[in-house]
Amino acid sequence: MTDIVLDAADLTAAPVARDRVLGRLWRHRSGRVGLVLLAVYLIVAVFGPLMVLWSPSSDVAYQNLFQALKGPSAQHLLGTDQLGRDEMVRLILGARYTLLIGVGAVALGLVVGVPLGAVSGFYRGWIDLVVQRIVDIVLAFPNFLLALALVAVLGPGLRNVIIAVSLASFPRFVRLVRASVLSVRERPFAEAARAVGVSRAGVLWRYVVPNCMAPVFVQVPLEVGSAILTAAGLGFLGLGVQQPTPEWGAMLGQAQNYIFSQSYLVTFPGLCILGAILAFNLLGDGLRDVFDPRVRAVVRRPKRQAT
């Protein structure tokens, strides 16, 4: 199977000092929008529960059927859902679940994918063959389909959603790191480390892997976006995070039943999901351009080669 990963050789060739990344990102048009959007989501995710303490709906088990399906009003800015819970409060509470799933799934994918890719690309031989076949097999399954099948058999819930989403996506990290390791292991500093007597494992983990992380770093926001998309899709089908947890995908799935009468219930959870994915995608676009020496229109080349 063919795969597009970022051109590893190009990214590792021109390291960018870490403290400059943020500044460069800020000067990048879509990078800046992504940063701002992400900051908003992070604030809501962290402080959300404190923001809505005033509302009875901040208790996820709260129900008030007398207030069910009321349209937006001064009291409930975005209306109430089928159980009479304030829609805006639930959306605010939902931010942390979405970010937790996205970041958690990618973190798990990194923990599994980076070592596998590094070992595969560094030692080559039979281990490479085995790992690459496994990756081929997992990638043969459409990403969403595999996550769906896994959740179907493992059962729904936050933990299983994170596991399912990360299992479906770790092969991309394996590919990315392997491609990167293949080019970095041939670079003079890696050979020099070998020459002065560093063990093979030492060369790999202390010298090669740290220099392979730039393309991974660039890919991470895009993967978080994709994980959020998948997880919310599972929630939409009723197989992700379960009620009464205010997960946006699940809220949208419930709202589908009221599309003819309470269209606001469909509009806002979707908007929240879209915004979160957009934030990570824009950030990813920005990071890619910041790290890519070929893009000069937006970001100037570093004056000195930082290490």
Add this chain to the structure above:
Amino acid sequence: MLVYVGKRLLIAVPTLLGVATVSFLLMRLIPGDPAQVMLGPTATAQEIARFRVQLGLDKPLWYQYVHYLGVLAQGNLGSSATTGRPVIDEIAARAPYTIELAVFALLLAVLVGCGLGLAAALRRDSLTDMALSGFSVAGVSMPVYWLGLLLVLVFAVKLRLLPAAGAATPQSFILPVVTLSLFTMGFISRQTRSALIEVLDQDFIRNLRAKGLRRRSVIGRHALRNASLPILTVIGLQFSQMIGGAVLTETVFAWPGLGQLLVNSINARDYVTVQGITFVLAVTVVMVNIVIDILYAYLDPRIRYD
């Protein structure tokens, strides 16, 4: 070329075997007794015992695995736990709907996506480029299920122009096809833009212009052809993405395809059907990728002689 095709098909054999293994393992991941889980709490011990024999769960694991592969090789995916009909028949009845949906959506995505990418690349860094790039990034960030619901809201609920669900009339194709294609459209447009920009920056393009070739033929005959390889790669990858999207799109529009069958089977705990559909869809993705690789080799002779 034939040698390449043969080689490519051979490489696919272990992958297909692996796909079958994963499908087999899927059923073993169910916590507890699969027969019990599938039949539900109302089943009697006798019914469960009979179902265990039917599923082969009374045999050792290695025997189950070999048996599964043997039966699979004959094109038998087992019988549905709910209807008792062969899973392969259920799939055959639903597949045409999903294929139609996916093919139309892919066509729309390729045509419009390439067009938008081309327009953006030719007017690089202009306002048009910014608007088109914004559209593309919104496209790849848009949850397909939400887009579907929004389109239903606007075109079926408010304007009453198009049907909200089902696959009865030609008009009912419009919303699902547009819904499914947007993500891929955005992806292809982004890839076309960056591939073209990279090609247009190269020396041979400047030389062609310098020798007096018209802009139209420089782009049509030379730039586009050189940019077609990365675009083709993306189309191959997107096919897999589209299958996942189809599951969600079919749920939104009550489209009677494989995705709907899959979701219904999951909800009915009919894991035999879930296993069958997952296997068939994965095999389809492997096959499509083989075709793409062969096309690739046809377009780029360097790959054939590698």
